[in-house]
Amino acid sequence: MTTTITPIAIVTGGSRGLGKSTALHLAAQGTDIILTYRSQAAEAQAVVAQIEALGRRAVALPLDVAVSARFADFAAQVKAALATTWQRDRFNFLVNNAGHGAYASLMDTTEAQFDALFNVHLKGVFFLTQKLLPLMADGGRIVNISSGLTRFALPGYAAYAAMKGAVEVMTRYMAKELGARGIAVNTLAPGAIETDFGGGTVRDNPEVNGFIAAQTALGRVGLPDDIGGAIATLLSPGNGWVTAQRIEASGGMFI
Numbered sequence: 001m002t003t004t005i006t007p008i009a010i011v012t013g014g015s016r017g018l019g020k021s022t023a024l025h026l027a028a029q030g031t032d033i034i035l036t037y038r039s040q041a042a043e044a045q046a047v048v049a050q051i052e053a054l055g056r057r058a059v060a061l062p063l064d065v066a067v068s069a070r071f072a073d074f075a076a077q078v079k080a081a082l083a084t085t086w087q088r089d090r091f092n093f094l095v096n097n098a099g100h101g102a103y104a105s106l107m108d109t110t111e112a113q114f115d116a117l118f119n120v121h122l123k124g125v126f127f128l129t130q131k132l133l134p135l136m137a138d139g140g141r142i143v144n145i146s147s148g149l150t151r152f153a154l155p156g157y158a159a160y161a162a163m164k165g166a167v168e169v170m171t172r173y174m175a176k177e178l179g180a181r182g183i184a185v186n187t188l189a190p191g192a193i194e195t196d197f198g199g200g201t202v203r204d205n206p207e208v209n210g211f212i213a214a215q216t217a218l219g220r221v222g223l224p225d226d227i228g229g230a231i232a233t234l235l236s237p238g239n240g241w242v243t244a245q246r247i248e249a250s251g252g253m254f255i
Contacts, residue, residue, distance in 0.1 A: 006056075008091040009235065010034045010078065010132065012065060013098030015044035017195040018145070021228025022095055023047060027056040029232055034081060034091065036063035036074075036098065059085055065098045065124035066116065071131040078135055090137035093235050096125045096144045103156045114159050121163035126170060139182040139240075143231055144171045146189040146246065152254040164189075168246050175244035184243035188231055191250025193222040217252025226251070 009026050013019035014035025023033045024047070033051050037044035037060055044060035051058035059081045063074050082088050099121050102113045125144060136142075146168050149161040168187050175185040192212045194203035202208055202221055213220050230249040233239065 006030060006032050007093060008032045008034065008082070008086060008088070009093035009095060010036070010091055011095045011097055012036045012063065012128070013038075015040045015047055015060070018190065018193065018224055018227045019095070019097040020047050021224035022097060022231045023058070023228075024050060024054070025225070025228040025232035026093075026235065027051040027054045027058070029236060030056070031093065031232075031235070032056050032086065033058040034078060035060050036065075038062070038064050038098070057085055063098070065128060066119040068119070068123060068127045071128050074128075075131045075135060078132065082135070089135070090140075091132075091135060092137050092140045094129065094132060094136065094140070094142045095231060095235075096129065096142070098124070099145065101157075102160055104159070105156055106158045109159050117159050117163050121160075122166050122170070125167060129174065133178070136183065141183065141235055141240070142171075142174060142178075142185040143234055144168075144174075144185070144187050146171075146187045148189055148191040148248060148250045148253055150189065150246075151248065171246070172244045179243065184240060186234060186242060186244070187246040188227070188234060189246055189248040189250070190227045191216070191222050191248070191253035193224060193227060195224055212253065215254055216250070217255055220251065222249070222251055 009031050011019050011023045014023045015037035023035050027033055035047060048058040048060050061077050102117055104113060144167050146164040149157050150165045150168060171185050171187045178185060192202045209221050227249055
């Protein structure tokens with residue numbers, strides 16, 4: 001009789017938005033979750049409760065992806081959580097989702113804005129992955145979140161899109177270097193989504209929402225579940241042979 005081991009996923013920024021949707025979709029397909037939050041502990045615990053209601057186990061850990069000096073401590077917390085909650089020493093999936101936006105023209109972007117984007121979206125993803133890889137099982141998978149803005153250009157997002165473009169290159173290098181361990185690494189690039197990201201403009205501004213919907217093949221703006229479902233599908237058992245790819249989930253925005 002073969003015993004199937006439940007996979008464990010780490011989802012950064014899992015207390016809200018796309019990360020929350022990803023965690024819930026993964027739980028629904030049989031994955032246990034370690035989710036991170038920066039400051040919203042109550043929201044994170046509410047997601048843990050939702051995951052547990054689906055019959056899965058979950059732990060919420062604090063993490064500021066902008067502060068790489070604390071990543072070793074975070075890895076130690078992950079190791080302890082694996083031992084305490086699962087009696088295991090390895091996790092299987094990493095979804096590098098945590099992030100924030102910044103809207104400013106090329107001329108108006110400040111160094112502080114640029115550095116904040118760099119620390120979270122590029123440096124943070126690089127070094128957090130580095131610190132967690134010793135705890136990842138061989139044959140695991142990594143999904144890095146990018147953006148449709150690396151394919152099409154909208155004024156005001158130069159710095160943000162530049163970081164995400166770098167993430168896409170980094171993903172291919174990760175796939176190459178980690179292939180020997182059987183670890184698949186891919187990029188998931190959302191289009192415009194109705195969340196509180198960037199102040200909730202896409203969700204709350206009817207003009208912006210209508211403009212994007214009119215430029216999208218499927219005729220509407222994306223929802224968090226569109227992305228959470230896509231990431232969960234990418235991490236499903238049948239997709240293990242997909243690696244080093246940029247997969248856009250935008251409903252056909254600006255095609």
